[in-house]
Amino acid sequence: MTIAICDDEKAVRRYIRGLIEKRCADAEIVEFSNGVELLAYVNADKGQVDILFLDISFESELDGIETAKLLRQKQSDESAMAVLPVLIFVTAFAHRMPEAFPVHAFQFLVKPIDPAAFDAVFEQAVKEYYALDELRRSREQKLLIRSNGSTVGVALQDIYYIESEGRKSIVVQRDRRSAYYKKTEELAQELGGGFYRVHRSFLVNMAHIRSYTRTQIVLDNGAAIPMSKYQYAGFVQAYISFLSEGGV
16 A cells, blocks of 8 residues: 655654554555655656545645646546545645545545544545455456457456447447457446446446436547436436446
């Protein structure tokens, strides 16, 4: 587990580090004094940040809110199924907390940090991390497709949707379409909760949904998938559940 602390006060960083080390001695802890340093670390692909303690206010034009937006945007651009760090804002300005909702903050800690409050938030964050780690591993699963005498593994996260075409299913990725000789209803059971059969001929990857209405779903590659009126209610429930479990 990698835990990042981003705060322009060295004393605060040391204090948070000490609290973490008492509760999770084997965690890798990295420190940053501003958002620019944090983003440089992430952009250099030096590793996954699993839990992030981020100050809201820096003495620079790039504050914590903007840093979080850029971090979320980078990961969203790279993969619609990226697992984001558990984000905990640390602030002396409680009135700025509502600004954090668009960047999916997990929790808040108000300075000066109370050790008991830290314990409660950190325990929740670690549980969330393990839940997201399980999700990350599930996303590494592959669908094995036999084509032209060879078997190819397609990562589930790379599948946008699957379309029924006669006796075969067409697996659609960003830049290719592959024929798979198995029925769509069978694939729906095999692929699990990240996919939903919105129409008798279409199975969509919910991580790639951009928007939806009662009649169609638009994916983030621009594809428009028809929505069956008989599947709409069940889809909405499944999609809400998917999002609540950290699906995007």
